[in-house]
Amino acid sequence: MMDNNDIIKLLPDAVANQIAAGEVIQRPASVVKELLENALDAGATQIDLFVKEAGKTAIMVIDNGIGMSETDARLSFERHATSKIHRADDLFAIRTMGFRGEALASIAAIAQVELKTRRKTDELGTKILIEGSVVKSQEMQPMPEGTTFTIKNLFFNVPARRNFLKSNQAEMRHIIDEFHRVVLMHPEIGFSFSSNEKELFHLYPGTLKQRIVALFGNNYNERLLPVEQATSSVSVNGFVGKPAFARKTRGEQYFFVNRRFIKHAYLHHAVENAFQELLPKDSFPSYFINIEINPTEIDINIHPTKTEINFQDSKLVYAIIHAAVKKTIGQHNLSPLIDFDVDPKLNIDFSEISRANRQVVHPTVSFDPEFNPFEKTKTQSFNHHEKQKNIEGWRNLYGERIDTHSSVEFENTETQQTPFSFEEVTKRFIQVQRSYIITSIKSGLMVINQHLAHWRILYEDFLKRLENTKQASQQELFPQQIRLNATEASLLRELIPDLKTLGFGIEEINQTTFVINGTPVNSNEKDVTQTLEKALENYKRNQHDLHLEKRLNLARSMALQLAIRNDHDLQEVEMTRLVDKLFACNVPDVAPNGQKIFFILKTNEIESRFNETK
Ligand code: ADP
Ligand code: MG
Helix, strand or coil, X not given: CCCCCCCCCCCCHHHHHHXXXXXXXXXXXXXXXXXXXXXXXXXXXXXXXXXXXXXXXXEEEEECCCCCCHHHHHHCCCCCCCCCCCCCCHHHHCCCCCXXXXXXXXXXXXXXXXXXXXXXXXCCEEEEEEECCEEEEEEEECCCCEEEXXXXXXXXXXXXXXXXXXXXXXXXXXXXXXXXXXXXXXXXXXXXXXXXXXXXXXXXXXXXXXXXXXXXXHHHHHCEEEEEEECCCEEEEEEEECHHHCECCCCCEEEEECCEEEECHHHHHHHHHHHHHHCCCCCECCEEEEEEECHHHEECCCCCCCCECEECCHXXXXXXXXXXXXXXXXXXXXXXXXXXXXXXXXXXXXXXXXXXCCCCCCCCXXXXXXXXXXXXXXXXXXXXXXXXXXXXXXXXXXXXXXXXXXXXXXXXXXXXXXCECCCCCCCCCEEECCCEEEEEECCEEEXXXXXXXXXXXXXXXXXXXXXXXXXXXXXXXXXEEEECCHHHHHHHHHHHHHHHHHCCEEEECCCCEEEEEEECCCCCHHHHHHHHHHHHHHHXXXXXXXXXXXXXXXXXXXXXXXXXXXXXXXXHHHHHHHHHHHCCCXXXXXXXXXXXXXXXXXXXXXHHHHHHCC
């Protein structure tokens, strides 16, 4: 019996839903996440997301999945209505994205929702309008197969929450984060994302690597190393960024468990620890790692929006991730050319290259009267690792034994005399159009773009120097003055310490004038001020367009300007050195902007040309 003293009252459903909704839906991004995940669960192969005003005004998700029957469409908005759990046991076996059938009920409680859905076999689809948990209309109409959810005026009936939303910019960032998290682990599915009628992402189905590149930019193509490790209970796969490309800000760090995004400080440590001393100070590795694990191994006391989960044996998962990443980095360092195995488009067997066509000529080591063993020891210890890598690279390329002493030749770009003579090396490079270097390799003809090759070489060289922050030696120049406007001058001033590390001799004379008396590579004295100006221009543009990190940007801009141009004569010796250095690079196949540096004209292609004319 009700009594006036009773103080407990049942909340009306709509209010209960509103309160519960707060748990699941905190902001537009939460709606986006739930709708995208539902679309994936529905087996869609194409999912399109549209938002207006950072999702505050409208969010629409269109999928081509299985759709819903008329009854299911109506039921989908009921709390705890879900097609995904039938028995309590299933909770532990859940691999799909949705969890407790709360998302749609919550969204409908705090927004105006339109659902349009049709199953393949139905002639007509169902259209439902629901607002603050109240069904406004339901009708049958023709519509495309699949499901479209439109969510308007989020929190229209909960002003306190609506006011709590951040600026459009901040809410957009949350949405983009959620979008990234969902699309990364579903590269086989096409996605698009438009904001205020402008398309921000258009993602074609592909591989995980292609998806990462599509999301974060072309330069990821050369930055990723595959991670793979499987045990009977846990398997780990994905990519880590190369140490050289670690970022100063915590950038792309993604863990997924069974393709669901999670945050995990302990596992993060496993990755960071595997990189250890290879990371420059204060920089963070990027990673995209999926952990496949039997759901029974996960403590699945889940909260609908929780991105943190517990593993029953987290030490084991830690150890597997740590080992997997360490193995990847180790292989990368030992064999810089391993990358070629990763890009399926580029199937070159480097052990083949040139071995047959090139006569093995052992370099004659000539005595160098200037040789000072103590001086060399210094550079050698500093460069030991790099050198080792270069030798590996050379070995891989030509598949032959290299006299360690001769590797001194690789040590730095500025070395003028070489400790051995090239005269005896049989001629093996031809320059075409003063722009392309052609060389014969076992599988055919290799055509190298000289400018792009040199850009890549200088870029990696500069990056290394900047990482080591050791003053590099300079090519002396007749001092040149450079005058800049105030903005450029302040930019240059800021970059002076790094420019010195690269090997520039540069001093400030006054607010807008600088003097340059040395450069990292041999460059024409007349050109040097122009080179610097252009590099600055380039740097500014990269800053604006690519948001490149300072160090990467500087290395990239400077290397571009200092790289030999096309339409420039090269001597045989220069070509030899260029090619050797190119294949000692970490990423010899693409220039810093992603352009291919060389291609191979396969022998069978050459043959087929002649067969055509038979
Ligand atoms: P859950 O995803 O946890 O099951 P939701 O509230 O997100 O809960 O969705 C409720 C139900 O509505 C789902 O179980 C599913 O059957 C159905 N549903 C939701 N979105 C879609 C969609 N895009 N396509 C097909 N069915 C859907
Ligand atoms: Mg769901």
